[in-house]
Amino acid sequence: MSVTIKPATGAQYSRIHGVGGYRPTRVIPNSEVLNWIDSSDEWIRTRSGIAERRWAGPEETVAEMSVQAAGKAVAMSGIRPEQIGAVIVATVSHLKQTPAIATEIAQRLGCGTAPAFDISAACAGFGYGLSLADGMVRGGSAEYVLVIGVERLSDLTDVTDRSTAFIFGDGAGAAIVGPSEAPGIGKVIWGSDGSQADVISQTQAWDTAFAKPDAVNGAGDETKWPALRMEGQTVFRWAVYDMAKVAEQALEAAGITADQLGAFIPHQANMRIIDAMVKKLDLPPSVPVARDIAETGNTSAASIPLAMERMLERGEAKSGDLALIIGFGAGLVYAAAVVTLP
Numbered sequence: 001m002s003v004t005i006k007p008a009t010g011a012q013y014s015r016i017h018g019v020g021g022y023r024p025t026r027v028i029p030n031s032e033v034l035n036w037i038d039s040s041d042e043w044i045r046t047r048s049g050i051a052e053r054r055w056a057g058p059e060e061t062v063a064e065m066s067v068q069a070a071g072k073a074v075a076m077s078g079i080r081p082e083q084i085g086a087v088i089v090a091t092v093s094h095l096k097q098t099p100a101i102a103t104e105i106a107q108r109l110g111c112g113t114a115p116a117f118d119i120s121a122a123c124a125g126f127g128y129g130l131s132l133a134d135g136m137v138r139g140g141s142a143e144y145v146l147v148i149g150v151e152r153l154s155d156l157t158d159v160t161d162r163s164t165a166f167i168f169g170d171g172a173g174a175a176i177v178g179p180s181e182a183p184g185i186g187k188v189i190w191g192s193d194g195s196q197a198d199v200i201s202q203t204q205a206w207d208t209a210f211a212k213p214d215a216v217n218g219a220g221d222e223t224k225w226p227a228l229r230m231e232g233q234t235v236f237r238w239a240v241y242d243m244a245k246v247a248e249q250a251l252e253a254a255g256i257t258a259d260q261l262g263a264f265i266p267h268q269a270n271m272r273i274i275d276a277m278v279k280k281l282d283l284p285p286s287v288p289v290a291r292d293i294a295e296t297g298n299t300s301a302a303s304i305p306l307a308m309e310r311m312l313e314r315g316e317a318k319s320g321d322l323a324l325i326i327g328f329g330a331g332l333v334y335a336a337a338v339v340t341l342p
């Protein structure tokens, strides 16, 4: 007698039910950055669009910022934390390798025994998490999924490096993905290009930054704290040319045209990249564009949910609008999709 396994069955469609963000209290204006590098407020504003960024204090840990952001997303979605069936944390700046920070966050939020894990997809981390969450909700492995993008990039910033010291910021953004009666998340166009792995990366792996203790001869070499380095112009070109094509694919896969969008929420990497993408996509001026980078800097995995929350808060976009999101960064990795705003 042949037996068949009963497969998991999920919802027909998924959508984002709630979004929330946490911004650290300490504001770092460009004037403070000028204490570290030879630059000017005008140069930083014209080359990156950044006026200020937020840096986390000692109490604003990766877990603490995540719990604050997730609490807001849970409240907006109207569900109870115990209904969350999985917690995904996208981050590249949780500095403790094991265990994943997601389990502590799930426990502090009251998510019971929900599976909880971290993913490393840099500035595409939120989009990667969204793709996983969408698949989990529709595949039946979780009813609601909490996706968090969180970074303390200040911990990995070399304040003497002129090409990165002014760019990075800290913060957390979160979204609840769950079942929906109508499609609320279009096909996520995601991918990677490992041939460009060196374009944005940590200067050293932890095992070379901190020489392993030598049992015979005592301590190893001098320690060198790793930082993020990038080839700015290579990233710039890739973002403008290749990522606009990925954004177009996401629109096409969702069957949406640019004029039907209620918002464009690209990764907040650089204002000039955002402007160039708007031009390449031929977005009508009526589509509001997220420009949170001016006040928040580049917060990698946190940047899209933070910008989404801010646009909704400020009434620049409204619940039910269609938004095109696209994240891209170290890996190189990318993820784009059309979503219905919560």
Ligand SMILES: CC(C)(COP(=O)(O)OP(=O)(O)OC[C@H]1O[C@@H](n2cnc3c(N)ncnc32)[C@H](O)[C@@H]1OP(=O)(O)O)[C@@H](O)C(=O)NCCC(=O)NCCS
Pocket (backbone or CB within 6 Å): 037, 038, 039, 040, 043, 044, 047, 048, 123, 162, 163, 164, 166, 230, 231, 232, 233, 235, 236, 269, 270, 273, 298, 328, 329, 330
């Ligand atoms: C980082 C970035 C702003 C630098 O701008 P750029 O125009 O490429 O700058 P360059 O490195 O070519 O340097 C241009 C000039 O500015 C100078 N410069 C570099 N950093 C500077 C700084 N912080 N302040 C003032 N001048 C600076 C250089 O010395 C150079 O001067 P020169 O022309 O006299 O030699 C830009 O490359 C960028 O935005 N890249 C994308 C980065 C990004 O978005 N990363 C995140 C991806 S997730």
